[in-house]
Amino acid sequence: xxxxxxxxxxxxxxxxxxxxxxxxxxxxxxxxxxxxxxxxxxxxxxxxxxxxxxxxxxxxxxxxxxxxxxxxxxxxxxxxxxxxxxxxxxxxxxxxxxxxxxxxxxxxxxxxxxxxxxxxxxxxxxxxxxxxxxxxxxxxxxxxxxxxxxxxxxxxxxxxxxxxxxxxxxxxxxxxxxxxxxxxxxxxxxxxxxxxxxxxxxxxxxxxxxxxxxxxxxxxxxxxxxxxxxxxxxxxxxxxxxxxxxxxxxxxxxxxxxxxxxxxxxxxxxxxxxxxxxxxxxxxxxxxxxxxxxxxxxxxxxxxxxxxxxxxxxxxxxxxxxxxxxxxxxxxxxxxxxxxxxxxxxxxxxxxxxxxxxxxxxxxxxxxxxxxxxxxxxxxxxxxxxxxxxxxxxxxxxxxxxxx
Amino acid sequence: xxxxxxxxxxxxxxxxxxxxxxxxxxxxxxxxxxxxxxxxxxxxxxxxxxxxxxxxxxxxxxxxxxxxxxxxxxxxxxxxxxxxxxxxxxxxxxxxxxxxxxxxxxxxxxxxxxxxxxxxxxxxxxxxxxxxxxxxxxxxxxxxxxxxxxxxxxxxxxxxxxxxxxxxxxxxxxxxxxxxxxxxxxxxxxxxxxxxxxxxxxxxxxxxxxxxxxxxxxxxxxxxxxxxxxxxxxxxxxxxxxxxxxxxxxxxxxxxxxxxxxxxxxxxxxxxxxxxxxxxxxxxxxxxxxxxxxxxxxxxxxxxxxxxxxxxxxxxxxxxxxxxxxxxxxxxxxxxxxxxxxxxxxxxxxxxxxxxxxxxxxxxxxxxxxxxxxxxxxxxxxxxxxxxxxxxxxxxxxxxxxxx
Numbered sequence: 151x152x153x154x155x156x157x158x159x160x161x162x163x164x165x166x167x168x169x170x171x172x173x174x175x176x177x178x179x180x181x182x183x184x185x186x187x188x189x190x191x192x193x194x195x196x197x198x199x200x201x202x203x204x205x206x207x208x209x210x211x212x213x214x215x216x217x218x219x220x221x222x223x224x225x226x227x228x229x230x231x232x233x234x235x236x237x238x239x240x241x242x243x244x245x246x247x248x249x250x251x252x253x254x255x256x257x258x259x260x261x262x263x264x265x266x267x268x269x270x271x272x273x274x275x276x277x278x279x280x281x282x283x284x285x286x287x288x289x290x291x292x293x294x295x296x297x298x299x300x301x302x303x304x305x306x307x308x309x310x311x312x313x314x315x316x317x318x319x320x321x322x323x324x325x326x327x328x329x330x331x332x333x334x335x336x337x338x339x340x341x342x343x344x345x346x347x348x349x350x351x352x353x354x355x356x357x358x359x360x361x362x363x364x365x366x367x368x369x370x371x372x373x374x375x376x377x378x379x380x381x382x383x384x385x386x387x388x389x390x391x392x393x394x395x396x397x398x399x400x401x402x403x404x405x406x407x408x409x410x411x412x413x414x415x416x417x418x419x420x421x422x423x424x425x426x427x428x429x430x431x432x433x434x435x436x437x438x439x440x441x442x443x444x445x446x447x448x449x450x451x452x453x454x455x456x457x458x459x460x461x462x463x464x465x466x467x468x469x470x471x472x473x474x475x476x477x478x479x480x481x482x483x484x485x486x487x488x489x490x491x492x493x494x495x496x497x498x499x500x501x502x503x504x505x506x507x508x509x510x511x512x513x514x515x516x517x518x519x520x521x522x523x524x525x526x527x528x529x530x531x532x533x534x535x536x537x538x539x540x541x542x543x544x545x546x547x548x549x550x551x552x553x554x
Numbered sequence: 555x556x557x558x559x560x561x562x563x564x565x566x567x568x569x570x571x572x573x574x575x576x577x578x579x580x581x582x583x584x585x586x587x588x589x590x591x592x593x594x595x596x597x598x599x600x601x602x603x604x605x606x607x608x609x610x611x612x613x614x615x616x617x618x619x620x621x622x623x624x625x626x627x628x629x630x631x632x633x634x635x636x637x638x639x640x641x642x643x644x645x646x647x648x649x650x651x652x653x654x655x656x657x658x659x660x661x662x663x664x665x666x667x668x669x670x671x672x673x674x675x676x677x678x679x680x681x682x683x684x685x686x687x688x689x690x691x692x693x694x695x696x697x698x699x700x701x702x703x704x705x706x707x708x709x710x711x712x713x714x715x716x717x718x719x720x721x722x723x724x725x726x727x728x729x730x731x732x733x734x735x736x737x738x739x740x741x742x743x744x745x746x747x748x749x750x751x752x753x754x755x756x757x758x759x760x761x762x763x764x765x766x767x768x769x770x771x772x773x774x775x776x777x778x779x780x781x782x783x784x785x786x787x788x789x790x791x792x793x794x795x796x797x798x799x800x801x802x803x804x805x806x807x808x809x810x811x812x813x814x815x816x817x818x819x820x821x822x823x824x825x826x827x828x829x830x831x832x833x834x835x836x837x838x839x840x841x842x843x844x845x846x847x848x849x850x851x852x853x854x855x856x857x858x859x860x861x862x863x864x865x866x867x868x869x870x871x872x873x874x875x876x877x878x879x880x881x882x883x884x885x886x887x888x889x890x891x892x893x894x895x896x897x898x899x900x901x902x903x904x905x906x907x908x909x910x911x912x913x914x915x916x917x918x919x920x921x922x923x924x925x926x927x928x929x930x931x932x933x934x935x936x937x938x939x940x941x942x943x944x945x946x947x948x949x950x951x952x953x954x955x956x957x958x
Binding site for chain 2: 159160161162163164166170191192194197199201204205208209212216219222223260267269270271288291323357359386387401402420422425428429432
């Protein structure tokens, strides 16, 4: 539509400087070919979507509540769904939430955006794991904070490193963490580390909020679900972000936050200005779905399928990757993390592996302060075991070439 | 969940200062009683939702595209829907858009939020009509701009007042206008005023973007749809915001922006950080609905029903309101605007009229710089003609008491 010659120079805000189309996203566009073996996305397997049941529920919602489901609704979200979420949160994650602690969001990504909006002035500090979720970096970046990465190992965030960071850094407003099956590493914090984390934050004197992002917590392949940080919170400091994208379907774009009631009110105001409310019909459908069908059973099925895929990937890596490569072995979730030897550039590996029909995401962008170009994130949830074996074999060959 | 004694003081960003729960919203909560005659909301009439057709389409989408419709999708939005929107925009609003000019948004409210995010640094200026849409004030406020109201009369924004404002005000980044059936006034800009507006902006030397918010444009009761500002744009300066909330159903939360292709890319990046994408299943359903059914026919029905309700309200006002009250007579849309004599406080009128079972929205909050407490917005789309007559009669009596 634009006449280039006469075009205005759009008067962007400063923050737009930091919004760049990702180079990696461009490379990955070619990976949408159906013959590509993709370890790149974070997609649940659509073969596992309960399409028949959704059709049934969709019919019921229109029949019973058509007018309400298609009308504007409150920003907070559909009350029966908030009650169901609170009940499940309390049972699975040990919180003590009621419907007034819950706000329905347009995916849990919106929980991140609203967090940035509520807490971050330009130049404020976000403390996060190293590495951390790329979507959180993007959401927070719009509010122009500084990022401080805290060393995180296989047991979780290092408490001593966190203590030092909180003592050193001014204006820490947000401490953003993913204690369960982290994106991108697949790591899970031990119970001990969770307690230490909460102690360090409390005793540091900071008034920062803790954002506990938990998109994958129910997808545990082995062992017991560990207490959430929210369940250990006695100060109204933890905001828990949840989503139906992984245990139900992402296409609905429905997530939630759990927060202290007074804090939730602020999130409600911020959300109202952002998109009024999340789709009423989608909320009603999910609500009725959760009432009618056995969610535990569905999630048990997902756990079983994804657990086998993790096994397939870990097994194939042991067999096909060259020596000297470290990787995580996640107890749940969708991702594992690979560290190539220093000096091997995962972006270059990607260019070659895409040529071989295998895609993944290089790990560099998950570090808000840069570096770590020798890392990669592999997703195993949306590939059959056979394709995983084939893809890892090809990827192993490409990595070998790059390690010469 | 919070233990008040030990609670942290949340470290909110400065912008949260401006986010307040609206006092009027609190009053209006009592108006949700079913016996209340409400002129307060901006709701389409749910009796007119095509529920049967939606059920049919919903079944088809799951049958044909279940997996894709329930999976993550691109931020830009479903391409066939973008093509359909572009076609309709070009036919109805005279634009020259293609699918690459369109971004699907989570309601057109999100278009406002993303506009604030892309253009507004703290202290920048937003120029708007006086009065203007409350939701836009709220969306932009999160980015801490100054608002400058420009005098607007029954023909549209005053070009001379706009010229002066643009000459006087520094850092005007956004000029926000609603030329068709404005919320809250119901006014429509004349063709002449549209041309003058574009000329004044162009010749002023500002590089501000123009946000043309058009939620109601197709709901015209008489005369012809006038050319959109977007259709007059030769600089890539106008961003058009559209929505399915008024011509289809609000519960889906699907709107769109039309912008220059390069500018749309920035909106895509901002949206990606905000909520990844708008519900895939909702986009597919709307897309198939628009393919299968005659939208023009559905909109013609809405026009006819809402037009009669406008007539009913205008007629009742003539009969029942005391002398000395000015009001608009909208050619379309959902609202009309009432100016009580100076000194009569519409908020006090509301308190009394709610006691009589009639609700409306006082006009003050639609003026970002304050004042105008003697104004009120009346919605006529979600009330039968009988209820409109009854409500206006009661409201007239209350106003009479306040004018004594």
